[in-house]
Amino acid sequence: MDGVRGLLRTWIRPGAVTAAQGLLIALLSLTTHVALFVLSLVSLVLIPAFGVGFALFPVVTALVRLCAGLHRRLARWGGVELATPYLPAPAGAQFGTWRRFRWVVSDPATWRDLSWLLPGAVTGAVCLAAFVLPLYGLEGVLGVPLVLHLTVGFGYGPFWPIDNLLEALLCFPLGALFLVGGLAAGRWLVWLHLAFARFFLPPTRSAELALRVRQLTVTRAETVDAQAAELRRIERDLHDGAQARIVALSMSIGLAEQLLADDPEAVRRLLAEARETSGQALAELRGLVRGIHPPVLAERGLAGAVRALALAVPLPVAVAVDLPGRPAAPVESAAYFAVAEGLANVSKHSGATRAWVELGHADGRLTIVVGDDGRGGADPAAGGGLAGMGRRLAAFDGTMVVTSPAGGPTVISMELPCELSSPRISPSSGTG
Amino acid sequence: MRVVIAEDLALLRDGLTRILEAFGCQVVGAVDNGPSVLPALIAHRPDVAVLDVRLPPTFTDEGLQAAIRARAEIPGLPILVLSQHVEQLYARELLSDRLGGVGYLLKDRVSHVDQFVDAVRRVAAGGTVMDPEVVAQLLASRSGAGPLDELTPREREVLGLMAEGRSNAAVAARLFVTEKAVNKHINNIFSKLRMPPSTDDNRRVLAVLAYLHGEDGRRPRTPA
Numbered sequence: 001m002d003g004v005r006g007l008l009r010t011w012i013r014p015g016a017v018t019a020a021q022g023l024l025i026a027l028l029s030l031t032t033h034v035a036l037f038v039l040s041l042v043s044l045v046l047i048p049a050f051g052v053g054f055a056l057f058p059v060v061t062a063l064v065r066l067c068a069g070l071h072r073r074l075a076r077w078g079g080v081e082l083a084t085p086y087l088p089a090p091a092g093a094q095f096g097t098w099r100r101f102r103w104v105v106s107d108p109a110t111w112r113d114l115s116w117l118l119p120g121a122v123t124g125a126v127c128l129a130a131f132v133l134p135l136y137g138l139e140g141v142l143g144v145p146l147v148l149h150l151t152v153g154f155g156y157g158p159f160w161p162i163d164n165l166l167e168a169l170l171c172f173p174l175g176a177l178f179l180v181g182g183l184a185a186g187r188w189l190v191w192l193h194l195a196f197a198r199f200f201l202p203p204t205r206s207a208e209l210a211l212r213v214r215q216l217t218v219t220r221a222e223t224v225d226a227q228a229a230e231l232r233r234i235e236r237d238l239h240d241g242a243q244a245r246i247v248a249l250s251m252s253i254g255l256a257e258q259l260l261a262d263d264p265e266a267v268r269r270l271l272a273e274a275r276e277t278s279g280q281a282l283a284e285l286r287g288l289v290r291g292i293h294p295p296v297l298a299e300r301g302l303a304g305a306v307r308a309l310a311l312a313v314p315l316p317v318a319v320a321v322d323l324p325g326r327p328a329a330p331v332e333s334a335a336y337f338a339v340a341e342g343l344a345n346v347s348k349h350s351g352a353t354r355a356w357v358e359l360g361h362a363d364g365r366l367t368i369v370v371g372d373d374g375r376g377g378a379d380p381a382a383g384g385g386l387a388g389m390g391r392r393l394a395a396f397d398g399t400m401v402v403t404s405p406a407g408g409p410t411v412i413s414m415e416l417p418c419e420l421s422s423p424r425i426s427p428s429s430g431t432g
Numbered sequence: 433m434r435v436v437i438a439e440d441l442a443l444l445r446d447g448l449t450r451i452l453e454a455f456g457c458q459v460v461g462a463v464d465n466g467p468s469v470l471p472a473l474i475a476h477r478p479d480v481a482v483l484d485v486r487l488p489p490t491f492t493d494e495g496l497q498a499a500i501r502a503r504a505e506i507p508g509l510p511i512l513v514l515s516q517h518v519e520q521l522y523a524r525e526l527l528s529d530r531l532g533g534v535g536y537l538l539k540d541r542v543s544h545v546d547q548f549v550d551a552v553r554r555v556a557a558g559g560t561v562m563d564p565e566v567v568a569q570l571l572a573s574r575s576g577a578g579p580l581d582e583l584t585p586r587e588r589e590v591l592g593l594m595a596e597g598r599s600n601a602a603v604a605a606r607l608f609v610t611e612k613a614v615n616k617h618i619n620n621i622f623s624k625l626r627m628p629p630s631t632d633d634n635r636r637v638l639a640v641l642a643y644l645h646g647e648d649g650r651r652p653r654t655p656a
Binding site for chain 2: 275278279282283286289290295296298299300304307308311312313314316
């Protein structure tokens with residue numbers, strides 16, 4: 001029983017998967033590559049002819065990019081996902097415009113795609129063997145040639161037609177040979193095709209840098225906007241809140257000074273008022289400070305601050321922290337606010353009975369998980385807090401993945417690249 | 433009453449000293465940094481210590497750490513901790529030895545001079561004083577979780593004042609009712625929360641705070 005299961009796990013299932021992959025690659029390559037290559041050539045040749053090629057070549061290129069994009073996705077089977085290498089389209093580059101043609105022609109990735117079409121077609125076609133060989137082997141193993149030989153006469157492998165029973169019986173070992181060989185070779189054939197794709201299709205170093213610059217431009221703009229908005233908010237809050245209250249406070253004190261000799265009772269009232277006002281100013285400042293940089297984060301670091309957050313949520317939150325050191329201050333702050341936002345979402349929307357927060361660090365990345373057993377259906381695309389969280393993390397090259405099926409549980413997994421500083425013994429504290 | 437003060441800002445240190453001395457306390461030591469706190473407490477053995485949470489050189493929570501260490505060295509040493517902000521986490525740590533003689537207040541409360549001095553006296557006498565802000569946070573974070581929701585608004589008010597560490601007489605004065613009425617409320621609260629009633633003021637406060645901190649065995653403590 002175990003032997004059968006082991007066979008299934010180590011040979012048959014991966015073999016079947018490889019055969020299916022080979023068939024898919026072969027079908028894709030055989031149906032599209034040659035046609036696309038010919039179309040590209042034709043449209044290039046037609047460039048001098050009435051400018052037809054100017055309009056046609058970008059269209060064909062778009063198709064080629066679809067096809068290459070598909071194979072980039074398939075590269076996952078080889079364990080590598082290939083990034084898209086194309087330069088961003090300039091504004092107003094609709095099909096048929098000169099600008100579009102120039103953009104397509106000036107992108108080195110266009111020509112790399114084109115040069116890959118034929119080698120890709122060959123390696124793709126060869127992948128068919130990954131499917132056909134095991135199938136042919138299966139035919140022999142199942143004794144089909146033997147049965148057919150006994151009824152109508154038939155051939156298999158090198159014996160065509162089969163002349164006697166011995167040759168017919170040989171179809172069993174031959175089939176087994178084809179099957180095992182086909183399965184073993186199939187993996188290599190698919191790997192070969194993907195290796196070619198990996199050679200031709202990934203972004204060049206400069207394209208990669210261009211992509212990175214584009215991404216950084218976007219995140220920087222978002223960060224700068226967010227920061228500016230935040231500063232404006234702080235300025236407004238200070239101006240209309242604490243500052244105004246302190247002005248009122250000094251007025252009360254000034255007035256009290258004037259009245260000191262004549263009306264002690266009024267002075268007492270004024271002073272009580274002044275104290276009241278200063279208390280309100282302080283409460284406002286506290287709230288503001290908490291929003292800028294929570295004091296508990298400054299005092300206790302991320303682990304302590306997250307525990308403090310967990311205590312303020314009206315449901316039990318289990319906190320597990322495994323951090324051998326402290327992240328850099330900006331990352332720590334981003335992580336804190338991400339957890340705060342996540343927990344706020346839990347208590348506002350989830351209807352959960354319990355939640356959990358996990359902090360860890362592995363491979364130079366800080367990992368944060370906020371989960372709850374609530375009703376699910378959280379969607380970062382719907383804007384609101386979750387979307388803001390994603391943007392905040394993007395500024396640090398962080399990522400956020402939300403899994404929240406209807407009926408829960410909701411799990412928000414975040415990652416932030418960061419190095420930890422030297423280990424620091426954090427003060428002991430209770431669990432959340 | 434002999435007091436030791438730890439506060440790094442000279443202005444506030446002098447203010448505290450002035451207030452306490454105006455009310456007949458004797459400030460026997462005033463330090464301005466974390467490392468000096470524990471030696472000062474051990475040297476002076478004050479009736480009560482008033483400590484700021486954030487102190488040099490690290491400007492983290494050195495005052496709080498010193499308070500916890502001092503309580504470990506000298507069990508029950510009365511300590512009142514002051515801070516610009518209050519955290520449930522810190523309240524929990526201060527209360528963890530269940531001995532009383534602990535206070536945790538926002539610095540602004542010092543401006544209500546008589547109430548502040550009263551708090552210092554209550555802590556010195558072994559009582560427990562919690563900032564209303566801490567209690568409000570506790571009540572907010574424990575709502576929607578069972579028995580607490582069965583309390584009437586008035587009972588919640590009484591529970592809040594009790595958690596701040598006020599005596600029955602003080603609660604009655606605050607709510608303009610008789611002490612007998614307060615007693616009745618308190619009995620109702622204890623039966624609704626299924627807590628054993630206790631006549632000892634301070635033990636009762638600690639029990640209420642422990643309950644609000646969720647140390648009644650009904651909050652899971654293991655990560656999922």
